[in-house]
Amino acid sequence: MSLRDYARKRRLGTTPEPSGGDAGPGTRPVYVVQLHHASTRHYDFRLEIDGVLKSWAVPKGPSLRAGEKRLAVEVEDHPLDYATFEGDIPRGHYGAGHVEVFDRGHWACDGDPLALHAKGKLEFTLSGGKLSGGWSLVRTRMRGRQRQWLLIKRDDAHAADLEADDLVDRDGRRKSRGRAAESDAAATGRIHRTSGAEPKPGVRRARHTRKKNEAGWRDRALALKGALDGAMPIGFDPALTILQDAPPAGDRWLHELKWDGYRLLVDLVDGGARLRSRNGLDWTGTFPEIAAAVESLPVGDACLDGELVVLDADGHSDFSELQRVIEGSSRAPLRYLLFDLPGLAGVDLRKVALTDRKALLKDLLGDGTGALAYSEHVIGHGAQVFEQTARAGIEGLVSKRVGSAYRSGRSGDWVKSKHARSDEFVIVGYTRPKGSRSGFGSLLLASRHDGGLAYMGRVGTGFGSDDLKRILERLRKIRARDAPFDLPGHVRIPRADITWVRPREVAEVAFRGHGKEGLLRQASFLRMRPDKTPEEVGNDRDTAKRTATDRKPERATSTHEPETTVKLTHPDRVMFADAAHTKQDVADYYRSVADWLLPELVGRPLSLLRCPDGSQSECFFQKHHSDGLGDHVHPVPLQQKSGGREDYLYVDAIEGVIELVQMNTIEFHPWGATVEAPERPDRMVFDLDPGEGVAWKTMIAAARDVRDRLAWIDLESFVRLSGGKGLHVVVPIAPGPSWDEVRRFCEGFAVAMATQAPDRYLASMAKAKRKGRIFIDWLRNARGATSVASWSLRARPGAPVAMPLRWDELGRIRAPDAYDLTRARRRAASLGSDPWQGISTLRQSLPDL
Structure with missing residues (x-):
């Protein structure tokens, strides 16, 4: 239903009901229950969802008895300002009769309320004067002209042997019940008390x-x-x-x-x-x-x-x-x-x-x-x-x-x-989106300087699909005809691509310092800051202590990377059903962690896990190049056992990663060698795979044990959460040994550990022997075998990420899939240094076991 139905049923202007204007500056979703003395007395139950009040007529009114079902007939959506409506609808009009607010407040659920409404089951919490605690709305299969639901009170501390009529006087007016009398003063997010309000009776x-x-x-x-x-x-x-x-x-x-x-x-x-x-x-x-x-x-x-x-x-x-x-x-x-x-x-x-x-x-x-x-x-x-x-x-x-x-x-x-290098900036404009991206391309940012605004650069990464929609709606309301300042001449943004806005909104942005001309480097959007005003921006740092490289607006020039123009088809395709992450979300994630991800991928042959219908459906591995993968996905001919050569694939920039996401790639698995020296491995990986009954703290101890034994033979190692069940211990080496030499070393190391501690480890894949022990998987070190890349998503429930850690962080981690897409983005934005600092320059010789 829509507000079109609401307007169609009413002669707006001749009835006191609201026509759907601005309901005020609130934030949290509201609910309202109105007692409606129409031809048939009933209660109207309304929840704010997606900018309207989804509405149900409840003939007997809500019951506060746990588990008691009340019929709720879904009616047309109502405008948000109906939440405050009280009055008499004249005779001859739709819904004629007296309407008064019985209760109102805020409501919340776990998940997207619009999607839950569409599925026909809403579990939610009310915080109001008379109705509080947990409730359910469940759509039934009962046939009728309108969809029929059941409104049910959940069993909690707010359940009581009462129903709505017990909370109104005999003449139908409201009756106080404890704090219920305050429901008028305890306004919704759109109805605020004034500072001089009289204290409430209670x-x-x-x-x-x-x-x-x-x-x-x-x-x-x-x-x-x-x-x-x-x-x-x-x-x-x-x-x-x-x-x-x-x-x-x-x-x-x-x-x-x-x-x-x-x-x-x-x-x-x-x-x-x-x-x-x-x-x-x-x-x-x-x-x-x-x-x-x-x-x-x-x-x-x-x-x-x-x-x-x-x-x-x-x-x-x-x-x-x-x-x-x-x-x-x-x-x-x-x-x-x-x-x-x-x-x-x-x-x-x-x-x-x-x-x-x-x-x-x-x-x-x-x-x-x-x-x-x-x-x-x-x-x-x-x-x-x-x-x-x-x-x-x-x-x-x-x-x-x-x-x-x-x-x-x-x-x-x-x-x-x-710890994180982040700050707040005033949004002064936005650019048009490119390719399949919706909303906008990037935000233009400024900060206070010498009493005015100075251009600080732009941010085009870190946005989820919901961010793009929500922010654009806010910025469209404050569009401006003129720019607040002249962009520096060498900031090469086509003026036709820019929509200027009045400096009213503030965004918090993570970044990696400033370029030599003073603009933000590698900026990534974190959040909007409605709690801060543009006048505050730039005033929380002691300007007398700024270094010359902190900010030089008068010499500003763009140091931003060009925006990725890879076109995503079907950006709304759900890639992780349980976490509701789309293809667009996956692409945005990889853009936001590009600085950390690319060193693990660039210039290495890759195997891909592609999931055409999302991680919840059938997926497959691909290691060979094909022309349809994209212009930034390159072939590398590699020798086969048969003697022939076949094209494998690699990328050299984030554009290649996004092109592979366009082809529904979720996981990236690089070789332990580069395309320049594919026969000379420079990485070894020990994958610790727990059998049934192995506790996580035992896994942590095993990883440290592997680290210590490697240190005995002068090999420094690094640790990674697999994003699955286990841990990876990664060892960089100087290129030189062959694949056979590396494989024999890794096998010998694993067998030695299993021999010395057979109750804890085994070096065989035999599943019958795995219970209670950890398989030290050394097989990932053969030619053509791969391990998942650090910062790669895993095609598993919850969108987990393979996360590199410092060794001193490992003890604080509670599970191998502790980082999902959202937490990984937050970590990437806040990291001051690479947890694997030095791995690319460390040159270690392979010892002879």
């Missing part, structure tokens, strides 16, 4: 229960040196950081993890919380669960500063998952990690020492098991902590002077140090 009652405790917290706050009575800093501006290369040394500094989320400021006044972004957006209605958690604190007045995040299983912040929560495609819990307390119980604490503010904040939060948590810190040891965060894959540190006051803006008391 909150007023809670306020009286706090009064005994309030005095105690007030006394503690006033006892701190520097505290000011009666001057709560409501609406305070945030303290901001200055970027530097490393954390400061000494015990005068404390160091917190740099959380990867959205900065969130909170004013709690008379028991009512107002949430603000760092640039002043009201987020109270967007994150009602955080507002409710703040309102449950044992005080009625406070000013709080922290970061809104989603944490993964390791306790690391996951920005991508946070975005999915906001989009409604994930039900992961939000956490508000608090690191400062500018005010408490009517007392201004901004001039109190930071460590005293944090100590009081920690006590205020208690055990931190809910949506609120305390951001811990370490005093001193900045270099060691910074190194540990690098090993743990954490973005970096925020370091603060231990005795500092809370100063809004940038003062030098707060500095950040990041």
Whole structure:
């Protein structure tokens, strides 16, 4: 259905119903339940999906009893602004009768809601006034003029022996049930409280229960040196950081993890919380669960500063998952990690020492098991902590002077140090897409300089298909007729290819430094930053400390690689059904990791795993060249056992990789030799393949054992997650030995290990002997045999990646398929150096066993 059906059934303009205008600046998907006194009294249940309210008429209304099924008849889609509609539809009009909002709030599911709706089964969570917790909508096979579903409450803590009619008065009006009375004030993402709103009735009652405790917290706050009575800093501006290369040394500094989320400021006044972004957006209605958690604190007045995040299983912040929560495609819990307390119980604490503010904040939060948590810190040891965060894959540190006051803006008391080379830039334009790419080709970026904007280059990689669509929609709304500046004369972008936009949007981009003329090198898109304003861009680095190579906008010229023009046919073909990754996603992935992938592929004969219908269907290996593979896929004639020669294939640039992706290639398996010296191998691979019952920690120990035994014979090695079940130990050697010599060495090494530890290892492929032991597969070192390349995707569920590691990283990895496409892209963007640093220059002689 579509809004065309909505408009067709109504005489818009003569009925008070909305016509489908702008519903406001919200983000998280909303739901609304409206009680409709039409010819037949019923409830209308609506979920925001794909820009409209998917709608169902529920005759008896939702039941809060776990497992009880209620008929829900799907009706026409409604516009988003219908979520706030209340009023009387006049007699003679479609749906005539009184409409009022019964409940509203946010909803979320795991996955693409549009796809789940199409499949006929939606499992979701509601966060509202009356309806909360888990619910299901399941399409039935019952025949009728309209599609019929069942609305079912899941069995959880929010289930109750109630139904919708129990929550309305006898005259049909709303009836309060605990926090349900707040549903009008707890607005959706498009209906925000104002800072001067009266506290909600439920909150007023809670306020009286706090009064005994309030005095105690007030006394503690006033006892701190520097505290000011009666001057709560409501609406305070945030303290901001200055970027530097490393954390400061000494015990005068404390160091917190740099959380990867959205900065969130909170004013709690008379028991009512107002949430603000760092640039002043009201987020109270967007994150009602955080507002409710703040309102449950044992005080009625406070000013709080922290970061809104989603944490993964390791306790690391996951920005991508946070975005999915906001989009409604994930039900992961939000956490508000608090690191400062500018005010408490009517007392201004901004001039109190930071460590005293944090100590009081920690006590205020208690055990931190809910949506609120305390951001811990370490005093001193900045270099060691910074190194540990690098090993743990954490973005970096925020370091603060231990005795500092809370100063809004940038003062030098707060500095950040990041492992990834990334920064925020203002988007000033975009180029038209080429080939089969949709959306746009690249974004033109700028930064603040000398009071204006300076061109910094462009970014054309790192975008998923959803990114291209979503960003283009935002940029089309702010198109500009004129450029904000003149591009340097030697930036060779055809002016006809550029669409300029007003400098309103900010993007975060990873890059590998600046070129000699000051533009970004090897830029890769990370994310949009709606929490930052263009005026902030370029102001978080101490400009007095910039080096001459950091940025020279007045001499700017393009150092960007030409955009790949390889045309993808069927870019929407699903290559990983369980992860919903398309051919376009695969191509974008390989573009984004090209700097790390290409050294493993370029100039080596390749075997390809091609999957014409995706990894979920039949795949096949190909090693011979054919003309249809693409102009950047080259033949190399190699000798055959029969005496003849046949053309194998290789690539020398990312264009060749993308052409092979166009041919539905997922995996790349290079030879352990180059096309220039195909008979002289320069790599050996020991593939550790676990039998049934072998634990992952045993695999890690085995890889280290192989490394140590190789070291005994003066061979340095490198480790890789296979992306399958095992690990690869890779040994570079100086070209010289023949394939037969390399194969005999690898066989002898594997047999020696199996002989010395037969209970752990075997050097035979016999599956009957594999249980509980690890097969040291040395057969990949024969002529024509291959191993998967580092950074190659694997045609397996979940889109795993064969990931090279430093040896000191291995112990922190939980599985051989720990990196999927998304995590691998994130790792590629954040790596400061190659985990296999030096492998291409290491020359080792093959010993005689």
